[in-house]
Amino acid sequence: MSDREAEQTRPDLTIVSEETPPPSQANDALVLGSAIIAALAGVGFAVGLALRTSITVYGTALAIGLLALGFGIRRYFSDLFPDIEAVEPRHPEQQATEEPVSAIAPLQRRSLLRNALIGASGVFGLSLLSPVPSLGPAPGDALRTTDWRRGTRLVTTDGEPIRADNVASGGVATVWPEGSINNEISAVILVRVGDTEFKDPTNFDWVVNNELVAYSKVCTHAGCPVGLFRETDNALFCPCHQSTFDAVRGAIPTFGPTARALPQLPLGTDAEGFLIALGDFTEQVGPAYG
Ligand code: FES
Incomplete structure (x- = not known):
């Protein structure tokens, strides 16, 4: 019972x-x-x-x-x-x-x-x-590969290739792989710092003339475009939720909700002095999802 x-x-x-x-x-x-x-x-x-x-x-x-x-x-x-x-x-x-x-x-x-x-x-x-x-469809490997390949020139939104000595000191520019303008996942922000030295964890092999570095423009928090630069402390900003990245320390986050650095683009120059990629990003761009 x-x-x-x-x-x-x-x-x-x-x-x-x-x-x-x-x-x-x-x-x-x-x-x-x-x-x-x-x-x-x-x-x-x-x-x-x-x-x-x-x-x-x-x-x-x-x-x-x-x-x-x-x-x-x-x-x-x-x-x-x-x-x-x-x-x-x-x-x-x-x-x-x-x-x-x-x-x-x-x-x-x-x-x-x-x-x-x-x-x-x-x-x-x-x-x-x-x-x-x-x-919608799962992103699959879409964020793991971009259009950057070894030898791909960096070009402006107008399609103009960029010479290393044509970037203004303390300036930034949004650049694209030649032939893939407006492919947002491949967007890169090119930074020329002033007299500051780069520090770890920057990959020094991918810094041109000790002053030019390029990072993915896709914010590692939620994918907004990183587009603002403060020259006084070489800080890159994402306007969506104010994530801040240190451009001379491998774009590690120094403020805001993201926990990942912006991936650094392998950067070099070709025989004519134009900026080129030395290969694709070696890590996933944008927000990490597993
Ligand atoms: S998407 Fe950049 S801080 Fe949120």
């Missing part, structure tokens, strides 16, 4: 307060109805989203589904934990004789109700996955 059954057959308990009626077929109907409403609301949410109806429509379906599911679960457990106070007499002669506690909660159709709630939770839970396709 379960604890529950034992409790129901104890004649020594007296009900002294009963704020809600004991579970009944009406309660079962409420549980069942809530489960059905939750399941229908889940389907309505998924369909509303797929048909691109207004957010009011599928938002309302979502709210109704959550409320119905919560209400159904609450009603389901209400007969396990009834709002009833019962008193057990201290002495045998005080034992109550009026109404046995067996009237508290006969368990009826519990497995049906439980299965209905599980089914409704499953349908509702699956419907919450319906926005997943709208996230």
Whole structure:
């Protein structure tokens, strides 16, 4: 005999307060109805989203589904934990004789109700996955390779190749791989620092004339373009969330939410004095995702 059954057959308990009626077929109907409403609301949410109806429509379906599911679960457990106070007499002669506690909660159709709630939770839970396709395709290796190759010239947005001695001191420029202008994942920010020495973890082999360095322009926090430069302390800024990178120390982050440095582009010059890449980035550009 379960604890529950034992409790129901104890004649020594007296009900002294009963704020809600004991579970009944009406309660079962409420549980069942809530489960059905939750399941229908889940389907309505998924369909509303797929048909691109207004957010009011599928938002309302979502709210109704959550409320119905919560209400159904609450009603389901209400007969396990009834709002009833019962008193057990201290002495045998005080034992109550009026109404046995067996009237508290006969368990009826519990497995049906439980299965209905599980089914409704499953349908509702699956419907919450319906926005997943709208996230678009997975990036795959798109952020692991860019259009930089060994010998690719750096060019301006106008397509002009850049001579190492044509970059103004203390200046920055957004540059692209020749032939791939506006390929955002390949965008690079070229920096010419003043009289400052580069420090670790800068890759010194990729610094030209001890003053020119190039980093990925794609912020390692959430992918915004890094585009601002403060010459006084050689700081690169991302305008989205104020991540700050030290351009003479391998673009390590010095402030803001990002934790990764901007990848450094292997930089060199060709025989004509134009800036070229010595290869692709050796690490992933943009936000790390695994
Ligand atoms: S995207 Fe650059 S700081 Fe957030």
